[in-house]
Amino acid sequence: MSTTKHARIGEEVWKSRVDKVNAELVTLTYGSIVQQLCKDLEGDYTEVNKQLDKMGYNIGLRLIEDFLAKTNMGRCNGFRDTAESIAKIGFKIFLNITPTVTNWSADNKSFSLVFEENPLADFVELPDDGRAQNELWYSNILCGVLRGALEMVQMQVEAHFASDVLRGNDSTEMRVELIRIIDDELPPGDE
């Protein structure tokens, strides 16, 4: 599938088949979750990242079914096709943003998503305690969502943020790496 086709599907589904909610409601709800986590875990930002990833993972496991139901997509034709679908269709229909797919590794197994806008992080300033700037990945839930969703379509991936404008970096970049294709399960007692 060509890139423009992905963009068209994303646009079409976003326009016709998605219930919209107020973006600020999403931003503020997500913000309170992260804030509460920071409070509950007493500023252990590594643990906060982990919890956000886990929450995202559980969202992803279900979100993929909604994605497939809305887009009526079949299986992707290689990992590059997957990357385009995530950026131009997935992020488009659920967050109305289209991150740029870039920095492919030579073996075509890992790529970066660069976010020019990120509705989760609007109005956000990281805590000024000297650690959050270096330890907290504020939007880490998105990594979990991708990991969960792709696992359900037989792709085990590893996703993490490499930079975040909230930390003072120039861009917000997520790195996604394909670990392996998960084999279909066989019925029990069928070797």
Place this chain on the structure above:
Amino acid sequence: MPIYSFYIFDRHCECIYTKQWHEAERYQSAAAATARRASITSAPDGVSLPQAPGRLSVQDDAKLIFGVVFSLRNMVRKLSGPDDSFISFRTNGYKLHYYETPTNLRFVMLTDTKMSNLRAALHQIYVNLYVEFVVKNPLSPVEHPGGVGVGVEMFEYGLERFIKSIEAE
């Protein structure tokens, strides 16, 4: 046209939902088919014909059906590439319709032999009933071992109505 039964299998190859309709008719037609076969093959020595084929439990039925669709699907893919999938097959007793999602959920429906293709209908069940009432139900677990959380009221109700609308066509 009657629909006999409906099954959903998850990606762990487990049957997570099953529903039967028109029990009596189905076995009549199966018995009639057996009788027809029997009348051709058996010698006319006055031995009474078998009235009904051996009944399997619903679970055993489901296991057999999974075995069949799983093997057929793999065979079809080996023959003509990974993008191909089988759609239906027919015996003289029933027609089996198949639809699978990229997440390896498999939907199977057994109907009357004269039923037209129901792949689109199975897709509709996935989109409008399964995703809406099972996946999006926050109280339902992500995995459904033993069918937990699938047969919820909204799903059952929607399915029943949908099946009636297909049968009426």
